[in-house]
Amino acid sequence: MSTIQEDFQLVLISTLLFLVFSSSCDAQPFRRCKFDSIYQLGDSISDTGNLIIESSLGAATPCSRLPYGETFFNEPTGRCSNGLLMIDHVALEAGLPFLNPYLKKDSDFSHGVNFAVTGATALSTSFLAAKGVISPVTNSSLNVQLDRMSSFFSSAFHNDTDRAQELKDALFLVGEIGGNDFNFAFFQGKTIEEEKSIVPDVVQIISDAVRRVIQYGARRVVVPGNFPIGCLPIYLTVFKTNNTAAYDEFNCLKGFNDFAEYYNERLQQAIEELRNENPDTVIVYADYYNAFQWLFRNALFLGLDPASLLKACCGAGGEYNYDRARTCGAPGVQACPDPDRLVHWDGIHLTQKASMLIAKWLIQDILPKLQCNA
Ligand SMILES: *[C@@H]1O[C@H](CO)[C@@H](O)[C@H](O)[C@H]1NC(C)=O
Numbered sequence: 001m002s003t004i005q006e007d008f009q010l011v012l013i014s015t016l017l018f019l020v021f022s023s024s025c026d027a028q029p030f031r032r033c034k035f036d037s038i039y040q041l042g043d044s045i046s047d048t049g050n051l052i053i054e055s056s057l058g059a060a061t062p063c064s065r066l067p068y069g070e071t072f073f074n075e076p077t078g079r080c081s082n083g084l085l086m087i088d089h090v091a092l093e094a095g096l097p098f099l100n101p102y103l104k105k106d107s108d109f110s111h112g113v114n115f116a117v118t119g120a121t122a123l124s125t126s127f128l129a130a131k132g133v134i135s136p137v138t139n140s141s142l143n144v145q146l147d148r149m150s151s152f153f154s155s156a157f158h159n160d161t162d163r164a165q166e167l168k169d170a171l172f173l174v175g176e177i178g179g180n181d182f183n184f185a186f187f188q189g190k191t192i193e194e195e196k197s198i199v200p201d202v203v204q205i206i207s208d209a210v211r212r213v214i215q216y217g218a219r220r221v222v223v224p225g226n227f228p229i230g231c232l233p234i235y236l237t238v239f240k241t242n243n244t245a246a247y248d249e250f251n252c253l254k255g256f257n258d259f260a261e262y263y264n265e266r267l268q269q270a271i272e273e274l275r276n277e278n279p280d281t282v283i284v285y286a287d288y289y290n291a292f293q294w295l296f297r298n299a300l301f302l303g304l305d306p307a308s309l310l311k312a313c314c315g316a317g318g319e320y321n322y323d324r325a326r327t328c329g330a331p332g333v334q335a336c337p338d339p340d341r342l343v344h345w346d347g348i349h350l351t352q353k354a355s356m357l358i359a360k361w362l363i364q365d366i367l368p369k370l371q372c373n374a
Pocket residue numbers: 125135136137138139
């Protein structure tokens with residue numbers, strides 16, 4: 001319960017935080033990097049409209065109906081949130097327009113392209129199928145997206161010299177990708193131990209993707225890890241247990257968070273190897289895991305509702321306001337009245353507010369590592 005006094009304190013603290021933040025650094029420090037374009041590979045965390053175009057099923061795809069998009073665009077755009085995604089904030093902070101989805105053929109790609117597809121996996125659909133994991137949404141896995149990137153570059157640039165020159169000041173985001181490989185496997189009954197066996201494959205395919213974008217001319221590459229998936233309403237609902245020892249200090253599922261950290265550590269080791277192989281390329285890890293933990297720890301001060309940290313805003317009820325049989329976008333499933341007070345939008349994806357806060361944290365964290373003044 002929040003009293004008027006608590007609300008007032010919250011406003012006061014938020015204002016102070018804002019003043020501290022805004023006086024201690026220039027308004028848009030990310031602009032110092034002078035990125036002139038952004039190329040994004042990934043899944044629903046970054047898809048700004050590819051899947052809704054790709055899928056012949058149109059309206060049957062996830063994230064294609066209101067209330068998706070209600071807060072910013074007033075209509076669904078294919079973004080899996082109520083509004084802007086982290087990539088939108090990254091583009092804004094870089095002083096660039098929102099990235100158009102590659103499959104929207106008539107769009108302006110002069111400031112980059114978004115190849116991310118909702119439901120995409122890092123590993124190919126056939127590789128996963130051989131491991132007994134069905135990829136139900138799309139076949140546009142990481143290598144398919146890289147092929148699209150390659151054909152885009154072939155048509156956009158005259159020759160290798162031209163391409164290298166044009167991509168000199170581009171930012172490449174290789175992910176987040178790989179989260180779905182694990183999501184699909186977990187929800188299809190694989191155990192944490194079984195999933196650990198595909199971690200090296202996922203890390204390998206992401207490393208190979210980084211090598212490929214470097215071959216195309218990338219000079220600055222950001223590779224995100226995974227979120228603490230044990231804090232997502234979908235995991236909390238599906239793997240709910242009476243064993244209190246299974247939960248951590250935030251009431252998230254410890255086993256899944258530990259798995260995400262296991263994966264993140266291996267990904268970071270691979271990034272270290274890539275740096276050694278490519279001394280002229282800046283390769284930076286984006287620490288989604290700790291950005292998310294920061295959000296949880298500072299929820300109150302960030303204006304989030306501490307009592308709803310594990311609840312989806314758009315859902316059909318239950319402890320976590322998530323019901324796999326009636327998800328956001330289905331008829332009659334309502335969004336909460338105050339999405340800016342919640343972290344989770346639909347049980348899998350973040351609200352615009354959480355995306356914005358996490359993106360700001362990530363930019364502060366990676367900016368010094370991008371060596372923009374070098
Ligand atoms: C992926 O490709 C396979 C083989 O061509 C096809 O059967 C399947 O329907 C495709 N899946 C999706 C989601 O498009």
